[in-house]
Amino acid sequence: MARRSTRATAIILGRTKLREQDLILTMISEDGSQVRAIAKGARKPGSRLAARTELFCESDLLISHGRGLSIVTEAEVRKRHTEISSDIEHVAAASTLCEITRLTTYENVTDPFQFQILSKALDIIGASASGYNEAIVVAAFAIKVLSHCGWRPEVDTCIACGEPSVSRFSVAGGGILCESCAKDVAGAVPITASQVEWIKSLINSRFEVLASCTIDEDTSTFLLRLAHSWCATHLEARLRAFEFYAGM
Ligand SMILES: [Zn+2]
Structure with a gap:
């Protein structure tokens, strides 16, 4: 044939x-x-x-x-990308990006955004010098790609009542909640105003800006875990590379 x-x-x-x-x-x-x-x-x-x-x-x-x-x-x-393969942390980060891409792309379905954002994020991971915040780039990639695919976290007002003053975040519910509505939602975790601002930055800021910004370890870990949980819940998949990277 x-x-x-x-x-x-x-x-x-x-x-x-x-x-x-x-x-x-x-x-x-x-x-x-x-x-x-x-x-x-x-x-x-x-x-x-x-x-x-x-x-x-x-x-x-x-x-x-x-x-x-x-x-x-x-x-x-x-x-x-030799600069990625020579560093175990870069490899784990890049593997996480590839895992998310694999789970959000399909044969015969075109979506040039997916190629462009992955290519860009791999460039940033490879170029990341000491002091660069790689975890934020991975978290931002996850949230940006899922937002593009239709799972954008609601971070402006309470997802249940529209109240602007919020204190909890529900991954399964899709975003932030006020104290009163959060009582009815299982698994809604506490979130600070600063953490909400960070999630907005993950959605809106460019990788270069995020990679070079100053962020404390706790916030960085919080965002990475939230991004992992967001992917696992909405893609209904176990993300082994992401789990490995988040546990490093
Ligand atoms: Zn509410």
């Missing part, structure tokens, strides 16, 4: 072993759709294809389609 070939620029989100010498790559292409394809021989030592399809790599690919899974036949690296 004849095979058809297409070109795509893609970021490698995941690599799964397939047989002795092959890998299945999960990727997001520039148009935002998720792509899965086999990289033949990529588990062989010294494989050129393996080096060009490493995790977080942005590569130009030639993909051959036919019956069954597509096959990557050529790959050229555009951006390797």
